[in-house]
Amino acid sequence: MSGAATETLSVVVEREIPYSPERIWRALTQPHLIAEWLMKNDFNADVGHRFNLRGDWGGVLDCEVLAVEPNKTLSYTWNHTHADAAFNLESVVTFTLTPKGTGTHVRMEQSGFRPDQKQAYGGAKAGWRQFFTKLEQVVARTD
Amino acid sequence: MSGAATETLSVVVEREIPYSPERIWRALTQPHLIAEWLMKNDFNADVGHRFNLRGDWGGVLDCEVLAVEPNKTLSYTWNHTHADAAFNLESVVTFTLTPKGTGTHVRMEQSGFRPDQKQAYGGAKAGWRQFFTKLEQVVARTD
Numbered sequence: 554m555s556g557a558a559t560e561t562l563s564v565v566v567e568r569e570i571p572y573s574p575e576r577i578w579r580a581l582t583q584p585h586l587i588a589e590w591l592m593k594n595d596f597n598a599d600v601g602h603r604f605n606l607r608g609d610w611g612g613v614l615d616c617e618v619l620a621v622e623p624n625k626t627l628s629y630t631w632n633h634t635h636a637d638a639a640f641n642l643e644s645v646v647t648f649t650l651t652p653k654g655t656g657t658h659v660r661m662e663q664s665g666f667r668p669d670q671k672q673a674y675g676g677a678k679a680g681w682r683q684f685f686t687k688l689e690q691v692v693a694r695t696d
Numbered sequence: 697m698s699g700a701a702t703e704t705l706s707v708v709v710e711r712e713i714p715y716s717p718e719r720i721w722r723a724l725t726q727p728h729l730i731a732e733w734l735m736k737n738d739f740n741a742d743v744g745h746r747f748n749l750r751g752d753w754g755g756v757l758d759c760e761v762l763a764v765e766p767n768k769t770l771s772y773t774w775n776h777t778h779a780d781a782a783f784n785l786e787s788v789v790t791f792t793l794t795p796k797g798t799g800t801h802v803r804m805e806q807s808g809f810r811p812d813q814k815q816a817y818g819g820a821k822a823g824w825r826q827f828f829t830k831l832e833q834v835v836a837r838t839d
Binding site: 592593605606607608609610611612613614631633634635636637640642644672673676677679680683684 | 735736748749750751752753754755756757774776777778779780783785787815816819820822823826827
């Protein structure tokens with residue numbers, strides 16, 4: 554099939570969270586809150602800003618902010634350099650917030666998994682479920 | 697100070713776990729049990745075996761089994777390659793099991809943090825507390 558070499562897979566998670574987009578936006582963009590539901594980081598919401606997400610066990614992601622539309626859209630690269638192609642990940646994470654009733658529809662798409670990265674893709678599906686559970690807890694207890 | 701260039705820091709965690717060394721050994725060496733308390737992996741307990749520990753978010757560690765003394769000692773490298781020296785980790789994890797009463801004294805040492813890797817060192821201290829909490833849960837519910 555023409556173009557098959559560039560085919561990639563995405564992980565998509567969608568949730569209704571019973572809080573305002575503004576409140577969820579803070580959890581997505583304030584470093585001390587990101588650390589509570591995702592990972593330690595030196596994030597800030599400026600397009601072009603490069604930052605790292607750091608797991609407690611030594612793993613590190615290389616990220617760059619691609620798009621910022623306050624309370625609506627946040628997008629950044631989510632890359633992991635590894636000598637083994639199966640683990641060398643170049644992906645993009647995009648959050649989209651849409652008001653819904655008194656709450657917010659939150660959509661997260663992580664795109665860029667190659668077809669030979671089934672393991673990483675499966676891991677991300679499990680990982681984002683856990684991240685979203687913690688995100689909802691952080692949003693619920695912060696103003 | 698002479699030799700300062702090779703000075704490294706270690707994270708040490710010690711716990712008394714009220715189960716036999718044999719039972720704890722299984723949790724340390726069976727891949728499906730390791731996945732429950734630590735990370736997904738292709739471990740096996742043969743000296744020289746190379747394996748990966750894989751976080752659900754894309755982070756990957758490169759490991760090699762260094763020492764295996766069943767029910768007593770397990771040691772492997774715990775390396776993370778990164779262009780930024782602060783995140784380029786070359787460390788060794790060693791578990792030592794010692795019978796104590798009807799249970800086991802478990803000691804984990806992760807050695808090799810350079811003095812300029814304070815962040816990774818602090819993260820590992822937090823990470824191992826969480827890993828041990830899950831390890832104890834896995835040991836408690838398996839035979």
